[in-house]
Amino acid sequence: MPNSLFGPLDPAPEAGYVDAPPRVGFFTDTSVCIGCKACEVACKEWNAIPDTGFNLLGQSYDNTGGLSANSWRHVAFIEQPRASTGAGTDVPGAFAGLPVGPSVSAQTAVVASTTTVPTGTEPGITPAVDALAAAATIGTSSSGSSGTQFLGMPGSDLPGRTIDAPRSDFRWLMMSNVCKHCTHAGCLDVCPTGALFRTEFGTVVVQDDICNGCGYCIPACPYGVIDRREDDGRAWKCTMCYDRIGDGLRPACATACPTESIQYGELDELRERAAARVAALHEQGVESARLYGHDPSDGVGGDGAFFLLLDEPEVYGLPPDPVVATRDLPQMWKKAGLAALTMAAAVVVSFSGRRR
Template identity: 80%
Template sequence: MSNSLYGPLDPAPDAGYTDAPPRMGFFTDTSVCIGCKACEVACKTWNAVPDDGFNLLGQSYDNTGGLTANSWRHVAFIEQPRSERSGSATGVPGAFAGVPAGPPASARSAVTAATVGQETGTEPGLPPAVDALAAAGTIGDRTEFLGMPGSDLPGRTSDAPREDFRWLMMSNVCKHCTHAACLDVCPTGALFRTEFGTVVVQPDICNGCGYCVPACPYGVIDRREDDGRAWKCTLCYDRIGDGLMPACAQACPTESIQFGELDELRSRAAERVAKLHGEGVESARLYGHDEEDGVGGDGAFFLLLDEPEVYGLPPDPVVTTRDLPDMWKRAGVAALTMAAAVVVSFLGGRS
């Protein structure tokens, strides 16, 4: 990787870590998100993030609305009626007609789903007992998943799945940009780059100036009303430093949130997109993975099933401080020109 100003780079060595470990990050596969909000709860619990009112906003089942100082993970619920997709209301297959049931689940997901089915009396589409999974030879291997979340409601057993609308769900989070404008504008050093390539706010150093808030191209960072300081996802820096998985990824029952070495996650994501395309899901695309984009690629990237704007994401994010060097150069030239004009005027007045 090159260390050009706004081209691809490895951010930890660029920040001065001479023997940095591999860059770590998130890959969020929205095609298997079921909107359970376990990630939100786990994030708040581990990081002692205050509650944010738990108000239903009149927008589907979304009770947080977006990323804030008190919501470091936000699960978006997007309802898409068939009329908002392609085709007319008659004679056109539903939005998910022909779409595969979804990716195979790991043993961990299978056990979770089966256990929930036992405890709630529902049938999530998997054998109701863990020993049945073992008897079938699926534990330790792979088994079929509940079904893509948009095709029907989780746990529904009807033979006639909904085809008049689909759900799109996404657990949003700080992108931990390769080129982070928040770092560029922070005057106190409260924001710093970790050895894992992530970006963390040190609340004991933050003075609440708020410069980082408009600098973020994704609108992630926010200031808390009671103390004015900035807060956001730390990618559980305290956990990964001890070899643990971030709380949100640990709690995710469908493995929609995947944590690991960023290069390996990108390879895994490319394979997942290729698989979905091969199964007819042409809308699947990656967001935030490209090292040549306007922020040098994100440390947290996503597999989406529609355009980024549908999920409230900017289609072409650009690091907001990219023009600062040129602006300072122009300001310097303008200052020198003005100084020269003053000197000439002064000397001309004396002659």
């Protein structure tokens, strides 16, 4: 297994687990996300998370706005307007307050070959309705065959499919965001009570009965994931359904996702699958497809939850170069120790000179 800046890619053995199982994680393929919010609902349902209100933000179909103590999964709706000239340049400010990034041509679409929609259910998870599955498979191949199912976003027509007056003045980028379960988690480094701990699966979990609400973990997270609830002050975030995966079940969000945009499994296998998916999209002409959070040599040692994006990370509200705040602590302590030894040696030399 490759090494990161912080040691082995799998952090569970470093946390003291003997014969730890393979590290698990999320691969979220935003190219097939249809914005159904089934993951948000399943997450709240299984984890008994309080509601965050039912009023739209007034800007888009996004009614939660971001990750918070009461939103452990957040589906972002990023509306990108196109220039009226048809050129590949977006119009800043056309959607106030929303990020604007490079556009795509009206013919560019995301194609997911042999995509299967899960039909089984698992305990405690409400299955996605058939209408969502139908929305995910909204076309057939140009030859009329139903063997290939196409998936895409509004604003881009699908290959081999012609509709009346297709929308080409904007596109939607949809993304289900979540805690990254970093290889080197700053929140773990700064927690004074041990409320945050590394599981045998390599994930990071908050024990709410131990958290004292100090809030140190909040600025330590380079992604702004962790948040405190106003009513009790304790920190909360995604646990990757630690109680479910320990019993051999998939996390609630991955179980409910009708298009398999959220994929759960062993991290090494997910990385291979993601690389193949990006290569396939590039072959289909979607050059903007790229992975985010998969690199073990980045500023957090790689993420346990990584993403396939269709634009720059900033467009999705993600930091382009995340760095864990405690990354340099080991070197700082070494330098401080060396400085202390040097000072002590200087004091000894000084006193011995005086005695002479």
